[in-house]
Amino acid sequence: MLRPLLYLSALGLLAGAAPVSFTGPTEVNISSCPITYYGQTYDRVYVNFTSDKTVICFTGFYNPGSGGDCVLINTPAMTSGEFEIFDRWDALEADVHKKVPAIKTTMKCYMDSYVQGNGNSNVVNDNTVFRSNNNTLSLLNMLNSLLSALWFQHLFFVVQDLQAQVNGATVGTLAVNSTNSNVFLDASGCRQSGVLYGYNQSMSHPETCTSVVCGQTAVLQTSTCGPLERCLGNNICGFDSVCTVTGPAVIDFHGQVNSVEDRCAYSLVSLTNLTVLATFRERRRKDVSFVDSVTLRLDGSDFRLEQGGRVLLNGSVLTLNSSAQLVHGVELSKDQTGVTAKVSLSDVTTSVFFDGSTAQIHVEGPAAPPLQGLCRNSSSSLSGLRLSDYSSTSCETQYNDTADSSINCTMATERCELLKGAPFSACNDDVDPEPYITACTDTLCTYPAVDGLNCQFLEAYARACSLYSNASLEGWRSKASCSPEAFCQDRTCIDHEFCGDKTVGGTGCLCRALFASKYRGTDSLGDPTVCRENSASLTLVGCLLEEKDVDYSVLHLNDQNCRGQVDQLTHMVTFSFNSSNCGTVVTANNSQVTYKNTIRADNSSSDIITRQDQFYIDFSCVQTQPDIKFVSFRIKDSSVVQHLVSGPWNYTLTMKSYTDPGLTQAVDSNTEVMLNQKIWVELETNGLDGDVVAVVTDSCWATDQPSSNGSPRYDLIIGGCANAADRTVQVERNGAGTSNHFSFNMFQFSESSTDIYLHCKLQLCVRKNSCTPTCGARRRRSSRSTSEAEAFISMGWTG
């Protein structure tokens, strides 16, 4: 066997590749120089002779009629041949570049083979034609190109006519004649799903907006609608994308995920005339925020979608049902899964779905509309998209919270990765599950899997699949134990609350972490007792009671009829009592009066079991009584008024004298008072709670000078009782209320001026005890223990 001379000089055997000789059907390993034949790469060839051809196949031995990728070379009656693989060769490369200008790449290696029959020796006519000499054919370099797959894209360089077949069909032929030898057949191309594309060949599918072209480097390029687009037919792509906001995570139109860590409002999608914004709020943890409501702002009107399926237009609740209704340009509907609001502006349709924990914003239009917001790019700078008129002040403040030791991140991750398993996997090609898995694990590794969170991310993925995939996810809910109904549907909580799972089962309005922190810090259920002069109140926080599963309506004070009042706006439950109602226990101790009551749960003896924890809150108010007060006054004044403030007590004490028993003719500076004329003196208070205290006139006496302890001194009342030595003194009312009066006949100090100063000492007495001094024949002194606070007042007459 002879080699053609043409390239012989430069042949360099590829390291490790020994020549393979063959005389019949032979399989040759060409993995050291694999061939790409019309877009398919092969690392072995199957060679065989038929009566009139040498057949080199890549898909198995040649079997006419059964397809296969083969090269059929017209070489009758061959009997033996040889394969060899060589390193790249400049001369050959240059020759190919010259003859096949489309080929620009460089050569890596090539395979050479030749065959011969049983006849005479080869005639090698220098470097052009390899001629047959009767039965002997020299098939030279035929596979140079097959061979140099990595290099020049499957060219054939042959000395005989040949046919190239793909799947049994002829896709290329090469005719060789004496003046046109050493030629190449370009066998480059691409294949997709069994379809062959020749080099530079393209195919278009207008109905799917797909076009395929076998490009410059024989690589199939498929172009179709962009990642945010959808085929509208006729090769026209339209914008169609969904953005999912679930928990703290925002999965934008491009599938990038990011999370919001503060409690502000952000623009999700902002189009001309329409803004969709989300408000984030904390729930159980201070350091994790959830999308709490979604607002569509259209022409200045706010459509706010809230947890529980509530929708408010400019703050007023709308009643919705499953049949869509058009309200001021927004099509609204509500079903068990959540609320949908749809707006069409120009050609762009924006559909917002919200189920209380996940918002999905689906935007469709003929071309990519000019969009702004987190849905366009969830990595955008938050400060630029924050909407201050929807955010509370200091919403940016971030808080730390103690890690939840009950969270098992491994388990959470397993849960989230259900999205990669059946039945979700059927949709994985259409909707990338990764961002959903990231959002899910990030959340469930820091936040307890309650309040429907275990299903929330699966639900969000399934909903995105329903938009972009024909795959059926049927049965995922039963497989993952998820309810088809939106969590907390139709439950309305107020601003400082969110709807969540109660520890004892069921859902309720629980306190948001920041609101609750001031109570949790002190382990209390409400605000401190508010004590007023004669009343007290205690306010319990509705959502803290709810957490403990305490129904406020079973709570009462000592008196079962005294129940808490709920403020519907704040969900605060207030229990109030005063000194004389609701079974208040009033006790006095030295200068202090204590009012005490207890909040407790109904003690319904008919129930043989109780599901309520013992509930018992004592609360009391301690009030300090006033110190002794003293005031002097001038005779010219018709009365003296003293303003007394001490502790919670704030009252006035008035001392007045009258000339009639009905206390109507007040003595003033013009009144002539005769000696031995009967005078009534009234000690009246204003501002004391007569139900709690009584005023007791302890003592009254007269002096001839302003000083109360001056001398001489004349006693009118001693120890609450009239001075027995003066028969004219009559204590007419004492200790029975908040004012007292007594009378005496006017007198004058014998050896001094006509001035008379009257001084009285008063005491406040807790009415729980008897406050009326016991006077009588035996002149028992009244019990001092009942008198608590003392006041002192003086009055004078100048003759």
Ligand SMILES: *[C@@H]1O[C@H](CO)[C@@H](O)[C@H](O)[C@H]1NC(C)=O
């Ligand atoms: C083909 O040859 C390569 C080395 O050139 C070798 O690694 C490989 O195992 C061979 N393949 C077969 C099926 O023999």
Ligand SMILES: *[C@@H]1O[C@H](CO)[C@@H](O)[C@H](O)[C@H]1NC(C)=O
């Ligand atoms: C090789 O070709 C001959 C002649 O066509 C045929 O009879 C034989 O079956 C082929 N061998 C294989 C392995 O295909």
Ligand SMILES: *[C@@H]1O[C@H](CO)[C@@H](O)[C@H](O)[C@H]1NC(C)=O
């Ligand atoms: C080649 O074969 C032909 C007939 O097929 C014959 O006439 C010719 O002489 C042969 N040539 C040689 C060199 O043997």
Ligand SMILES: *[C@@H]1O[C@H](CO)[C@@H](O)[C@H](O)[C@H]1NC(C)=O
């Ligand atoms: C040889 O082949 C080339 C190209 O196929 C053709 O143009 C030419 O006419 C052929 N020459 C003869 C002599 O057949």
Ligand SMILES: *[C@@H]1O[C@H](CO)[C@@H](O)[C@H](O)[C@H]1NC(C)=O
């Ligand atoms: C590929 O096709 C395009 C148009 O379909 C043509 O302009 C270009 O010249 C072709 N390239 C080659 C190398 O044939």
Ligand SMILES: *[C@@H]1O[C@H](CO)[C@@H](O)[C@H](O)[C@H]1NC(C)=O
């Ligand atoms: C909502 O309020 C805005 C501003 O106060 C007002 O412009 C708009 O007309 C209101 N929308 C409806 C439907 O009442």
Ligand SMILES: *[C@@H]1O[C@H](CO)[C@@H](O)[C@H](O)[C@H]1NC(C)=O
């Ligand atoms: C839904 O509400 C609309 C308007 O309130 C009412 O006309 C319609 O009958 C309701 N449909 C159903 C199914 O309740």
Ligand SMILES: *[C@@H]1O[C@H](CO)[C@@H](O)[C@H](O)[C@H]1NC(C)=O
């Ligand atoms: C936006 O609103 C203005 C005024 O109502 C209207 O003229 C304009 O066409 C609207 N633009 C779009 C895109 O709807």
Ligand SMILES: *[C@@H]1O[C@H](CO)[C@@H](O)[C@H](O)[C@H]1NC(C)=O
């Ligand atoms: C999103 O914004 C970030 C930060 O501004 C930027 O690095 C990134 O390239 C943007 N992504 C897209 C898809 O625009």
Ligand SMILES: *[C@@H]1O[C@H](CO)[C@@H](O)[C@H](O)[C@H]1NC(C)=O
């Ligand atoms: C939260 O804790 C981290 C690490 O313990 C600390 O670096 C950070 O400053 C804290 N942030 C706040 C707001 O307290």
Ligand SMILES: *[C@@H]1O[C@H](CO)[C@@H](O)[C@H](O)[C@H]1NC(C)=O
């Ligand atoms: C977390 O869950 C995994 C998988 O369910 C379990 O193997 C592992 O023991 C759990 N770890 C803890 C600390 O409970």
Ligand SMILES: *[C@@H]1O[C@H](CO)[C@@H](O)[C@H](O)[C@H]1NC(C)=O
């Ligand atoms: C006492 O009451 C008067 C009038 O009601 C008020 O002006 C004054 O501020 C009160 N004093 C105290 C200490 O509450």
